[in-house]
Amino acid sequence: MGTAENGTAGIAAEHGQLINVAYRLLGSVTEAEDAVQDAYARWFQLPPSRREEILSPGAWLTTVTGRICLDLLGSARARRERYVGAWLPEPLPDRTEWDRAGGAGASGPADPADQIVLDESVATAFLVVLESMTPAERVAFVLHDVFRYPFAEIADVLGRSPAACKQLAASARRRLRAARAEVTASGRADVVRRVKEAWRAKDVAALVGLLDPAAVMTADGGGVAGAALRPVEGGARIARYMVAMADRAPGLELLERSVSGVPGLVAQRAGAVMTVASFEVRDGRVTRIWAVRNPEKLRPWAGVTEGAAPSWGARG
Known part of the structure; x- marks a missing residue:
């Protein structure tokens, strides 16, 4: 020690x-x-x-x-x-995905988030269990x-x-x-990519097909950013909620990114990160979504760029 x-x-x-x-x-x-x-x-x-x-x-x-x-x-x-x-919990970025594309510079001030090793023990699903x-x-x-x-x-x-x-x-x-x-589900990368495509297309039917009927979406706005105060339950309700969010934010860009070490999505508008979403997947369907919108929890994500490619590798 x-x-x-x-x-x-x-x-x-x-x-x-x-x-x-x-x-x-x-x-x-x-x-x-x-x-x-x-x-x-x-x-x-x-x-x-x-x-x-x-x-x-x-x-x-x-x-x-x-x-x-x-x-x-x-x-x-x-x-x-x-x-x-x-x-x-605060979601963590993998800066190696986007530093190469001109994001946050290595010469900038040290960020404590950069020192955190990304593994299963920082995944949102894991930290949510720790909260219990x-x-x-x-x-x-x-x-x-x-x-x-x-x-x-x-x-x-x-x-x-x-x-x-x-x-x-x-x-x-x-x-x-x-x-x-819920903590060790695999196959997230492909499912998350399909969620991104359906969300971008505002295709409710496709989203419903990707979401477990008993899926739960929890959003954290902290009273600062707009977010559902209670969990949204049910795949159909979540799909409609996601499309409604997209309708209220024209110009929203969806980026595939590692979120706390596993595949997730980042929504940004005019270059500013608005939402960071983590997913749990079971049997090819999303069972849980955790969406952080509180800007105080998104500070480590400043500088994320669209040009960077996700480096999920075997972690997906």
């Missing part, structure tokens, strides 16, 4: 790992960066003699970051109750099952025994298994 180097360069090297941990715990790039900065601030507030006593600054920073995230998760329920409409866990379950599961930290170290974060932390991770694992069919 970290290095044994106490110098400034050594702890700076931990930043990327800490951001990866904090984002998976919080589902928010902004909150993850704030948590990591808070952890670093606490490190530098330590007397130099105390810092010298810490053999592994990385382990210390991870423990402190985990505790900060645990506190934030504990208060998240109240924050979500005040949130306008549904709350969804208790804060302690989520911390125990993410640190152990995703980052392979031992329960003895996780116990320091949670203030519980290693045995109790092991039980928390097992409980979280059961929650994940219950939703596993």
Whole structure:
């Protein structure tokens, strides 16, 4: 859990790992960066003699970051109750898809989102399941099952025994298994491409054919951008809703992009990203759509360009 180097360069090297941990715990790039900065601030507030006593600054920073995230998760329920409409995790771009086409420049300011490794543990479907866990379950599961930290170290974060932390991770694992069919669906790329074509053509019948009859669409506008405040249920209703959205936004461009590591769609208008959509697919049909429209959650997507080709590869 970290290095044994106490110098400034050594702890700076931990930043990327800490951001990866904090984002998976919080589902928010902004909150993850704030948590990591808070952890670093606490490190530098330590007397130099105390810092010298810490053999592994990385382990210390991870423990402190985990505790900060645990506190934030504990208060998240109240924050979500005040949130306008549904709350969804922030979607992450794969900048390698569009930097080559003249998007965000590599010489620009560092973005915490760029340091997050895109894998199954940041997919929207996965993070939505994490949201159903208790804060302690989520911390125990993410640190152990995703980052392979031992329960003895996780116990320091949670203030519980290693045995109790092991039980928390097992409980979280059961929650994940219950939703596993939705998390690990394959064949998304082709289906997402066909959804894009039907949506662009405003073909309700084609959309209905691509959507599971029991599909659910959840939109996150945060009270800032227009979005359904409650999930839209049923393939036919979702299809009509999607076409109505397109009718209200002439000139909308739909781009195939990796969204948090899996195939998704980005809707932009006059060069500005308006919506980032994630999909879950089962048996060749879309079962879930998560559409993020809150502009505060779309900041990492600034500069996305139409000319870039998606690099989905085997992840589709």
